[in-house]
Amino acid sequence: MRSFFVVIGLFIVSYPVFGQKKVVMTSPDKAIEAIYYPEKVSFEVRSHRQPVLGLSKLGVIRSDADFSRNLKVIKVRPAVFVNDAYNMKNAKKHHIVYKALKTVIETETDEGKKMNIVFQLSNDGVGFRYEFPERSDKIHYITSEATSFHFYPDTHVWLQPKAESQTGFEHTNPSYEAHYIMDKPLDSIRYNKNGWVYPAMFKVKGTWMLITEADLGRTYCGTSLQQGDTKNDFNINFPEAAEKIPGGALFPESELPWKTPWRIIAIGSLKEIAESTLGTDLAAPSVLNDSKFVQPGKASWSWILEKDNGTVFPVQKQYIDYAANMNWNYCLIDAGWDKSIGYDSVKILADYAREKNVGILLWYNSAGNWNTVKFTPRDKLLTHESRMAEFARISKMGIKGIKVDFFGGDGQSMIAYYQDILIDAAKWHLLVNFHGATLPRGLQRTYPNFITAEAVLGYEMITFSQYNADVAPSHMIMSAFARNAFDPMDFTPMNLYKIPNIKRATTSAFELATAVVFLSGIQHYAESPEGMTHVPSFVKDFLRKLPGYWDDVKFISGYPGKSYVVARKKGNSWYVAGLNAGKEDTVLHLDLSFLKGKKAEMIYTPDNNEPNSFKQKVLNIPANGMVEVTLHGNDGFTAVFH
Numbered sequence: 001m002r003s004f005f006v007v008i009g010l011f012i013v014s015y016p017v018f019g020q021k022k023v024v025m026t027s028p029d030k031a032i033e034a035i036y037y038p039e040k041v042s043f044e045v046r047s048h049r050q051p052v053l054g055l056s057k058l059g060v061i062r063s064d065a066d067f068s069r070n071l072k073v074i075k076v077r078p079a080v081f082v083n084d085a086y087n088m089k090n091a092k093k094h095h096i097v098y099k100a101l102k103t104v105i106e107t108e109t110d111e112g113k114k115m116n117i118v119f120q121l122s123n124d125g126v127g128f129r130y131e132f133p134e135r136s137d138k139i140h141y142i143t144s145e146a147t148s149f150h151f152y153p154d155t156h157v158w159l160q161p162k163a164e165s166q167t168g169f170e171h172t173n174p175s176y177e178a179h180y181i182m183d184k185p186l187d188s189i190r191y192n193k194n195g196w197v198y199p200a201m202f203k204v205k206g207t208w209m210l211i212t213e214a215d216l217g218r219t220y221c222g223t224s225l226q227q228g229d230t231k232n233d234f235n236i237n238f239p240e241a242a243e244k245i246p247g248g249a250l251f252p253e254s255e256l257p258w259k260t261p262w263r264i265i266a267i268g269s270l271k272e273i274a275e276s277t278l279g280t281d282l283a284a285p286s287v288l289n290d291s292k293f294v295q296p297g298k299a300s301w302s303w304i305l306e307k308d309n310g311t312v313f314p315v316q317k318q319y320i321d322y323a324a325n326m327n328w329n330y331c332l333i334d335a336g337w338d339k340s341i342g343y344d345s346v347k348i349l350a351d352y353a354r355e356k357n358v359g360i361l362l363w364y365n366s367a368g369n370w371n372t373v374k375f376t377p378r379d380k381l382l383t384h385e386s387r388m389a390e391f392a393r394i395s396k397m398g399i400k401g402i403k404v405d406f407f408g409g410d411g412q413s414m415i416a417y418y419q420d421i422l423i424d425a426a427k428w429h430l431l432v433n434f435h436g437a438t439l440p441r442g443l444q445r446t447y448p449n450f451i452t453a454e455a456v457l458g459y460e461m462i463t464f465s466q467y468n469a470d471v472a473p474s475h476m477i478m479s480a481f482a483r484n485a486f487d488p489m490d491f492t493p494m495n496l497y498k499i500p501n502i503k504r505a506t507t508s509a510f511e512l513a514t515a516v517v518f519l520s521g522i523q524h525y526a527e528s529p530e531g532m533t534h535v536p537s538f539v540k541d542f543l544r545k546l547p548g549y550w551d552d553v554k555f556i557s558g559y560p561g562k563s564y565v566v567a568r569k570k571g572n573s574w575y576v577a578g579l580n581a582g583k584e585d586t587v588l589h590l591d592l593s594f595l596k597g598k599k600a601e602m603i604y605t606p607d608n609n610e611p612n613s614f615k616q617k618v619l620n621i622p623a624n625g626m627v628e629v630t631l632h633g634n635d636g637f638t639a640v641f642h
Contacts, residue, residue: 023076025103027121032267034119034126036105038073041146043119045126047267052207054150054232058117060130060260061144065113067130068146074114075106082120084281089296090444090451090488090521091280092553092568098122098281104131124276125266129215132258142252145236147263148228149211151202155186155232158201158482158560162194162224165242165409170373172406174243175436176455179471180478182561187231195224195237198439199279199482201560208273210266210485214283214442218419219254220261222410222438236263243409246369250411261441266485274555274566279486283442291448293429294521296548297329299361301524304460304492305500305531311340316349322529324356327544332361332403332524335375343397350398359400361433361522366417370408381421391428401431401451401522410438422447433490433522440487444521451521452488459492459526462502469502473510473581473634474561480517480579481560492524496539497531497612506634508612509605512539513636515546516577517566538616539603542638546575556590565590574641576600580631593625600639605632 023036033046037055045053059068084098100122108114116131132140159181163173176197181189186202198212211234216222226237244250252260262282266273300323302310310316316333323331331353337346350360365378380390381404394402404421408414418434425432426449434440435454444450456479461468468475476491483489493514495504504511515523525543532540547570556576558564565578565588574595580586602619609632619639621627629637 029123056150057148059146063141067115071107077104079103089549094551127262130260136256147236149234155204159196161192162197165240171371177457195226213261216261218416220252221412239410244411245413248413271555280445283445294448296521299330299524301332303334304526320353323358334363338377347397361401363403387424395428403433406436452490454490477564478561488520495526497534507605510636513577576639579636583633588629590627596625598641600641602639604637
């Protein structure tokens with residue numbers, strides 16, 4: 001990774017610093033403007049000279065000072081150019097370049113307490129955060145944020161409600177597992193007690209915005225959005241009282257100096273939003289000295305279809321053989337393995353898997369007493385000492401990673417607990433997957449062994465409920481646009497044959513396409529060995545050759561909740577995949593001009609639209625690059641260009 005800063009001058013209006021009316025900041029291409037108004041401690045945003053975010057509040061309330069009003073601007077530092085480059089194996093691109101203009105506005109209260117407001121504008125959006133530059137060993141407390149986002153009346157929203165803490169299965173909420181409200185007028189949204197999770201999507205006229213946060217560190221809680229005094233305002237919402245480690249911090253607290261997380265607003269067309277990497281651009285760089293052991297890939301997983309009865313030695317041996325046959329990297333053994341199989345027999349399975357170039361992943365219950373889930377292993381990760389003992393034990397058994405489930409919310413102590421697990425797991429070269437968890441918020445850049453997270457109403461919910469199966473097509477597409485925008489998503493997709501006691505709404509070609517559309521460091525597939533015997537050989541070959549991570553991305557077309565077509569590159573090959581959530585046949589007009597003159601093997605649903613059926617044909621890209629692809633209702637396609 002490299003990064004450097006170049007002073008280039010500042011775009012400000014009105015001198016001197018004291019009494020100036022506004023500070024105008026721009027993106028490098030000058031398409032995006034953020035304007036700060038000192039007298040109101042507020043800002044607004046314009047895109048291509050059109051207002052997209054109205055006058056919105058800034059600041060925080062600390063227990064010893066109010067940094068949300070009557071702030072004096074002491075200095076506006078000359079803007080600097082930020083040029084950052086980094087590599088990731090768990091994102092939409094492998095090599096990522098971030099360029100922005102950074103402006104620091106130094107302020108102080110009437111009592112002389114200091115706070116810097118930092119803006120970074122890139123061509124795809126706005127990031128801002130607060131810094132407390134003074135030094136003090138005393139613990140300081142933030143009780144609330146004044147930060148708000150003021151939207152214009154004709155804004156439409158795509159939002160996921162955050163569940164109240166201590167609700168749901170065995171008191172495991174909030175787990176970011178709900179359906180989205182999609183394409184609703186702003187003024188139709190009703191108040192939700194625990195707010196709305198990130199990323200939250202907004203559209204005003206022709207401009208899209210995606211709001212999230214990054215770089216929480218260990219000194220901040222996870223936040224959400226909450227309606228303010230008017231329906232046009234969304235404020236920063238702190239977690240509920242139960243969302244913490246017992247005895248640990250709920251709201252932010254830290255010594256000084258102190259930096260708050262980045263508030264991120266990705267701005268632009270749907271293509272610009274879908275190709276943006278702001279969520280990791282503004283995350284903290286890797287803290288690991290060694291991440292060569294981190295290998296993304298694909299996994300077999302029995303529990304998704306066979307549930308608890310499948311967590312036994314012979315079934316897991318079958319799923320190891322299945323992974324080896326499909327050229328997949330991993331096999332996940334889920335809850336209860338310590339009792340139904342046992343450590344000694346898991347060691348035998350790990351040795352067997354190693355001979356077949358398959359790594360074993362093991363499930364753990366995160367919990368102390370913040371939920372009542374009885375599944376085991378439980379309580380083995382609560383302290384550094386117990387973690388190190390457990391990780392040493394399973395590492396010597398040959399285990400490659402862990403899945404940790406049922407976390408308790410977004411309090412600062414809970415956010416620190418995630419990172420404690422990642423740090424200790426890295427020492428034993430273990431990959432980590434979080435389930436029943438919060439949104440990653442760029443954590444995968446800071447800890448490369450963090451391979452994926454659930455934080456979505458995923459495929460397991462489809463296997464539990466016909467309603468979830470019926471609405472799955474639009475929900476999956478919405479999840480690709482929002483939840484999966486910046487962070488890996490363990491949706492556990494792709495059932496190609498059938499789900500016990502559930503009638504799938506999707507075609508098998510739709511399911512196959514999700515293997516390309518969804519991004520996850522390890523993709524755990526929702527198909528069984530028996531189900532895969534009903535799949536044509538060309539589909540199995542496609543899955544055997546599917547890359548574990550991607551070099552580049554191009555958004556082709558789509559609309560949140562309705563359709564999604566994306567192209568992902570690996571080496572010299574482009575994989576194009578599309579999803580349709582409409583119930584009727586539709587013709588997609590795709591601009592694939594970057595592939596003109598090439599041809600692909602395309603997998604699609606035959607015209608008879610029979611369930612669980614696939615067909616293959618050659619797709620040629622004409623000289624003008626325009627292609628028509630016909631999809632049935634709830635249908636999809638994949639195409640590979642070499």
